[in-house]
Amino acid sequence: xxxxxxxxxxxxxxxxxxxxxxxxxxxxxxxxxxxxxxxxxxxxxxxxxxxxxxxxxxxxxxxxxxxxxxxxxxxxxxxxxxxxxxxxxxxxxxxxxxxxxxxxxxxxxxxxxxxxxxxxxxxxxxxxxxxxxxxxxxxxxxxxxxxxxxxxxxxxxxxxxxxxxxxxxxxxxxxxxxxxxxxxxxxxxxxxxxxxxxxxxxxxxxxxxxxxxxxxxxxxxxxxxxxxxxxxxxxxxxxxxxxxxxxxxxxxxxxxxxxxxxxxxxxxxxxxxxxxxxxxxxxxxxxxxxxxxxxxxxxxxxxxxxxxxxxxxxxxxxxxxxxxxxxxxxxxxxxxxxxxxxxxxxxxxxxxxxxxxxxxxxxxxxxxxxxxxxxxxxxxxxxxxxxxxxxxxxxxxxxxxxx
Amino acid sequence: xxxxxxxxxxxxxxxxxxxxxxxxxxxxxxxxxxxxxxxxxxxxxxxxxxxxxxxxxxxxxxxxxxxxxxxxxxxxxxxxxxxxxxxxxxxxxxxxxxxxxxxxxxxxxxxxxxxxxxxxxxxxxxxxxxxxxxxxxxxxxxxxxxxxxxxxxxxxxxxxxxxxxxxxxxxxxxxxxxxxxxxxxxxxxxxxxxxxxxxxxxxxxxxxxxxxxxxxxxxxxxxxxxxxxxxxxxxxxxxxxxxxxxxxxxxxxxxxxxxxxxxxxxxxxxxxxxxxxxxxxxxxxxxxxxxxxxxxxxxxxxxxxxxxxxxxxxxxxxxxxxxxxxxxxxxxxxxxxxxxxxxxxxxxxxxxxxxxxxxxxxxxxxxxxxxxxxxxxxxxxxxxxxxxxxxxxxxxxxxxxxx
Numbered sequence: 001x002x003x004x005x006x007x008x009x010x011x012x013x014x015x016x017x018x019x020x021x022x023x024x025x026x027x028x029x030x031x032x033x034x035x036x037x038x039x040x041x042x043x044x045x046x047x048x049x050x051x052x053x054x055x056x057x058x059x060x061x062x063x064x065x066x067x068x069x070x071x072x073x074x075x076x077x078x079x080x081x082x083x084x085x086x087x088x089x090x091x092x093x094x095x096x097x098x099x100x101x102x103x104x105x106x107x108x109x110x111x112x113x114x115x116x117x118x119x120x121x122x123x124x125x126x127x128x129x130x131x132x133x134x135x136x137x138x139x140x141x142x143x144x145x146x147x148x149x150x151x152x153x154x155x156x157x158x159x160x161x162x163x164x165x166x167x168x169x170x171x172x173x174x175x176x177x178x179x180x181x182x183x184x185x186x187x188x189x190x191x192x193x194x195x196x197x198x199x200x201x202x203x204x205x206x207x208x209x210x211x212x213x214x215x216x217x218x219x220x221x222x223x224x225x226x227x228x229x230x231x232x233x234x235x236x237x238x239x240x241x242x243x244x245x246x247x248x249x250x251x252x253x254x255x256x257x258x259x260x261x262x263x264x265x266x267x268x269x270x271x272x273x274x275x276x277x278x279x280x281x282x283x284x285x286x287x288x289x290x291x292x293x294x295x296x297x298x299x300x301x302x303x304x305x306x307x308x309x310x311x312x313x314x315x316x317x318x319x320x321x322x323x324x325x326x327x328x329x330x331x332x333x334x335x336x337x338x339x340x341x342x343x344x345x346x347x348x349x350x351x352x353x354x355x356x357x358x359x360x361x362x363x364x365x366x367x368x369x370x371x372x373x374x375x376x377x378x379x380x381x382x383x384x385x386x387x388x389x390x391x392x393x394x395x396x397x398x399x400x401x402x403x
Numbered sequence: 404x405x406x407x408x409x410x411x412x413x414x415x416x417x418x419x420x421x422x423x424x425x426x427x428x429x430x431x432x433x434x435x436x437x438x439x440x441x442x443x444x445x446x447x448x449x450x451x452x453x454x455x456x457x458x459x460x461x462x463x464x465x466x467x468x469x470x471x472x473x474x475x476x477x478x479x480x481x482x483x484x485x486x487x488x489x490x491x492x493x494x495x496x497x498x499x500x501x502x503x504x505x506x507x508x509x510x511x512x513x514x515x516x517x518x519x520x521x522x523x524x525x526x527x528x529x530x531x532x533x534x535x536x537x538x539x540x541x542x543x544x545x546x547x548x549x550x551x552x553x554x555x556x557x558x559x560x561x562x563x564x565x566x567x568x569x570x571x572x573x574x575x576x577x578x579x580x581x582x583x584x585x586x587x588x589x590x591x592x593x594x595x596x597x598x599x600x601x602x603x604x605x606x607x608x609x610x611x612x613x614x615x616x617x618x619x620x621x622x623x624x625x626x627x628x629x630x631x632x633x634x635x636x637x638x639x640x641x642x643x644x645x646x647x648x649x650x651x652x653x654x655x656x657x658x659x660x661x662x663x664x665x666x667x668x669x670x671x672x673x674x675x676x677x678x679x680x681x682x683x684x685x686x687x688x689x690x691x692x693x694x695x696x697x698x699x700x701x702x703x704x705x706x707x708x709x710x711x712x713x714x715x716x717x718x719x720x721x722x723x724x725x726x727x728x729x730x731x732x733x734x735x736x737x738x739x740x741x742x743x744x745x746x747x748x749x750x751x752x753x754x755x756x757x758x759x760x761x762x763x764x765x766x767x768x769x770x771x772x773x774x775x776x777x778x779x780x781x782x783x784x785x786x787x788x789x790x791x792x793x794x795x796x797x798x799x800x801x802x803x804x805x806x
Contacts, residue, residue, distance in 0.1 A: 015689075019546055019689045020546075022688075022689075023546060023547065023548055023688065023689065026545075026546075026547070026548050027545070027546055030545040030546075031545075124543060130687075130689070130690040130691070130693065131693055132535075132539035132542075132543030132544065132693065135535075135538060135539065135542055135543055136535035136538065136539055136543075139535075139538055139711060139714075139715065140527060140535030140538055140539075140708065140711050141535065141707065141711065142429075142430070142433040142434075142710075142711045142714045142715075143422055143423075143426060143429075143430055143433075143706070143707050143708075143709075143710030143711045143713075143714060144426065144429075144707055145426055145429050269672065269675050269676065269696060272672050272675050273672065284533075284707060285425075285426070286418075286422045286425075286426065286533070286703045286704065286706055286707035286710070287533040287697060287698065287703070287704050287707040287708075288533070288697065288698050288703075288704055289697060289698075290533065290534055290535065290695070290696060290697035290698075291694075291695075291696040291697065292693070292694075292695060292696075293672060293693060293694040293695075293696065294690060294691065294692060294693035294694065295690065295691050295692075295693075300689045300690070300691075301689065301690050301691055303546070303689055304544065304546050304547055304687060304689035304690040305543065305546075305690075306546075307545075307546030307689070308542060308543050308544065308545045308546045310546075311545045311546060312542065312545075
């Protein structure tokens, strides 16, 4: 009988308690041992909750209980969550988390502590919710040199963009709808400004390329600048606008990561990842492209990934040696402004000026399009060059095209 | 330094040798040990081959060499491959394979031998080529009760159907093209008749539902009965015709598996899996749907999966306890003729007779369609009922619709 504690009884914490109870049979069969929830840590009281008797308010009760071998951290943030994770590891307990902010910021430190003590720090749920992605990258693709990883990493923004594309909803209407449906928080900043996606692409890049990338250094552009006009022009380019996180190997020991809206060809599988779903593409030199698709958020899908990690931690008391990345040497992180791509530009400017700047471009229009602005797709340039070339234009939107 | 042997120097065996050499650095980093190819077993000679010096023709050389800890079986078939796998396990070596026929037919026996000796029998490459699917199912989805697994499991038939759908090629032309491009064998029977997909859906069902399903008992319908006329009618139903392998839990301790062409809605992600690519959907009660996509065949993608298993076998000398299924009790396997679905029917018959048999149906037509036959989509029925209802009609095609 393995005993575990859950810290943080929010959406994911509740989902974990629920899945552990509902699927107890198959879980104990897979873990080759019963798994029992002994404590739930939360500052709040939950009178009438089915797990009412398990609540504690002081982490040291969990920390000091030698029966607890695995601590689940579903609190979020990098304050108490960091403190409790460290203390749990230092007191000999493995830790499982869904906290992308903590993993992206301090994952390398926490993994190092776990490894030293031969414990596990597992975080399958931190990227892509319930989608299996961390283990596939680290185990199943271990024979590959991984060159790039990218995808739709945030369900809230993908829901909003899908509403704009499919139902012609404005950004504001789509956001309100997302909030009404529980797909967006009251303060949607972390989602719509791309911060959530930035944390996730950092974790994926860390795993794929082997070194820590600080999310704070990552260029992050959200979707607040995407208008229905852009959606319409994108359609004329046979594309959908999607918010992508992208990680790229840029040299023998260098890499970059960034988050930005992209025009994605409708013929690609990724462009068909709609609504709150996530899709993540990994490119390996032996495998080629693989894509992983599923629910990127939500109580039960995320709990599915957390509990799989709990099973793994229970079955393997020793540290999972494949989950690992190192600090980055100076010069490892390449600014993504040097990444080349084709671009979509919408600007108030003269055709003549566009011609001077870019030579031949691919103009697009649609019935009812504004007559005061032009939209076009360019050849491949890096972002700095694009800024120079468009410097005299009144640029309304400028997004990369994914090729 | 871990030493391994490859048995069978065909497409996959060559790919394994190539990937082991090309990615030696990252492989030894991931395995925490160098991995060296000591022997290649083949009955043929390969003069001038870069691995010329490694060839042996007698399996007992490998069997008796205590330095060899992992044997890769890329021979195919259930004859010598079965014999060598058993002998390798009995002489204390883990075995890694891409041989779906052997795993589908005798996987439970070979896993049992491996477990008894605390060795590994690993087969990630047996389904979906390089797509990570075996580990995700068994590890990442361990917290779920898995209810169904289905997908496009054969690249050759998906290539042929894609050519028919996108380029209006006849089945024969598309098959010749597939053969010319190396996507189909000279004798394409195992692919086009669905046998390859049947083996794969058995392995997936074994893993998802926990008990052995014999591929020989699985209803298997290939794509030779799919015509351009059907493709055209399917388009009018907003569907694409795809060859699917499907595994379904049918009760507390029963399941079914089958292979058949299906009409798949164009709005689904699976319908957009085109060409030689594979896509596999798994449904879990906590996660919902997840899809795994990538190259389902080919030397390097398949080698990617094989070598990942080799790394796993080298890192973990003890048996992977999660890879496991049991013999099935009598009554476990449900005949798929009892699975209900909507159906697409094309038949030479009168509207009156269709009305008598089905009541209201959804008729479809297209400009230039034959006037002597009717095509329609039905409500949900099982296959036996469908056979009764259509017994007086001259049925040309009858395919399930995936909902």
